[in-house]
Amino acid sequence: MKFSYLNPTQIHFGQGQIAAIANSIAKDQKVLVIYGGGSIKHNGVYDQVKEALKEHQWLEFSGVEPNPTKETLDKAVQIAKEQQVDYVLAVGGGSVIDGSKYVVAAALYNGDGWDILTGQYQVNKALPLGAVLTLPATGSESNAGAVITKAETHDKLPFFAAAVQPQFAVMDPDVMKTLPERQLVNGLVDAFVHICEQYLTNPAGAMVQDGYAEALLKNLVTLANDFDQRDNDQWRANLMWTANQALNGLIGAGVTHDWATHMIGHELTALYGVDHGRSLAIIQPSLLRNQLDVKQAKLEQMGKNVFGLTESEDNSEANDLAERTIQEIEAFYHNLEVATQLTEHDSDKATAIDTIIQQLESHQMIALGEHQAITLKESREILELAV
Ligand code: NZQ
Numbered sequence: 001m002k003f004s005y006l007n008p009t010q011i012h013f014g015q016g017q018i019a020a021i022a023n024s025i026a027k028d029q030k031v032l033v034i035y036g037g038g039s040i041k042h043n044g045v046y047d048q049v050k051e052a053l054k055e056h057q058w059l060e061f062s063g064v065e066p067n068p069t070k071e072t073l074d075k076a077v078q079i080a081k082e083q084q085v086d087y088v089l090a091v092g093g094g095s096v097i098d099g100s101k102y103v104v105a106a107a108l109y110n111g112d113g114w115d116i117l118t119g120q121y122q123v124n125k126a127l128p129l130g131a132v133l134t135l136p137a138t139g140s141e142s143n144a145g146a147v148i149t150k151a152e153t154h155d156k157l158p159f160f161a162a163a164v165q166p167q168f169a170v171m172d173p174d175v176m177k178t179l180p181e182r183q184l185v186n187g188l189v190d191a192f193v194h195i196c197e198q199y200l201t202n203p204a205g206a207m208v209q210d211g212y213a214e215a216l217l218k219n220l221v222t223l224a225n226d227f228d229q230r231d232n233d234q235w236r237a238n239l240m241w242t243a244n245q246a247l248n249g250l251i252g253a254g255v256t257h258d259w260a261t262h263m264i265g266h267e268l269t270a271l272y273g274v275d276h277g278r279s280l281a282i283i284q285p286s287l288l289r290n291q292l293d294v295k296q297a298k299l300e301q302m303g304k305n306v307f308g309l310t311e312s313e314d315n316s317e318a319n320d321l322a323e324r325t326i327q328e329i330e331a332f333y334h335n336l337e338v339a340t341q342l343t344e345h346d347s348d349k350a351t352a353i354d355t356i357i358q359q360l361e362s363h364q365m366i367a368l369g370e371h372q373a374i375t376l377k378e379s380r381e382i383l384e385l386a387v
């Protein structure tokens with residue numbers, strides 16, 4: 001095991017913490033507040049941000065859509081450049097925070113911001129960014145990743161740059177009170193798959209990463225089982241903190257990652273508008289079955305340590321523990337009424353698969369997974385299982 005680990009985002013967690021923005025951004029900074037379609041105007045978050053920024057000079061940009069597009073974000077980039085903004089404050093879910101990461105990077109670049117996504121421009125500088133999280137799911141509030149869509153071509157691509165990681169993140173579970181049930185469920189699923197992408201790979205005997213990943217997975221299973229308690233402060237706080245820890249770098253330090261479910265899922269979102277979390281639930285069980293040989297050891301470990309399964313007494317069935325674990329994962333999604341088959345989203349099966357494969361190819365997603373063994377052939381097999 002070998003790694004360097006740093007998570008530089010200061011977390012302000014708990015009720016009333018939006019006020020902490022006041023002292024997290026120097027008073028001489030001109031701030032651009034970026035938000036989405038307006039949910040923050042209806043739940044008091046906007047008013048709290050306004051109060052916290054009363055001694056700052058600030059302006060705003062709204063209308064960042066779910067699965068944020070380059071087309072919309074370029075308008076914010078232009079404002080940041082023209083108005084000589086010093087600091088960006090993202091107020092929203094993963095889409096607003098990811099979109100703001102694009103803005104802080106593109107604001108200091110003279111070319112087309114899409115160059116960041118194609119890798120033509122490597123981001124090494126950005127405006128400073130802070131985040132107020134309103135939807136626990138992606139972990140974007142304290143990581144260096146972002147996923148941006150080019151609507152024109154249905155491209156949805158990720159980028160990573162230390163320079164765009166938020167300097168601070170406000171995580172007040174009270175903001176979740178207005179979340180539609182659908183988004184709460186999306187968050188549970190997304191966080192669950194984030195952990196799996198870093199855990200269900202090679203057994204590395206990493207006791208800290210494995211043990212913490214298992215604790216987080218068990219939290220999500222418990223929160224899903226207790227879904228009827230979602231109006232309770234403790235339930236909300238536990239989901240918010242668990243989803244954050246699922247993708248803040250710690251459980252992934254020094255271990256092999258997969259991320260194939262995400263890369264294939266992104267194509268479903270870009271082509272058919274499937275919510276991010278729901279795209280993962282469609283792909284993951286089929287991917288785990290397709291990759292059973294290489295994932296068997298960790299699936300068995302997950303079955304025992306997360307779902308409390310045991311080896312079968314009967315030797316002839318001893319090898320079905322991994323399959324029973326996949327069934328537990330499916331049950332986790334189904335209990336949340338999340339579909340695990342593409343056809344449940346009304347897509348035309350044959351056309352969908354061909355189109356998804358073409359998009360994967362054009363995005364060079366041709367050697368995915370922890371062993372780069374998921375070529376287009378395996379992706380097609382996975383999609384055929386998932387329709
Ligand atoms: O736009 P508003 O009006 O704010 O409404 C949003 C949006 O419609 C609404 N919402 C958010 N907080 C709310 C609320 N409604 C009521 N009350 C609140 N408190 O929820 C809707 C969905 O928001 P969105 O930000 O799109 O959801 P999420 O946080 O799930 O983000 C998904 C995006 O993150 C990317 C995904 O690909 C997708 O584009 N990801 C980013 C990652 C990262 N940066 O590390 C990793 C993830 O794997 C993921 O790929």
Ligand code: ZN
Nearest residue numbers: 138190194262
């Ligand atoms: Zn995700």
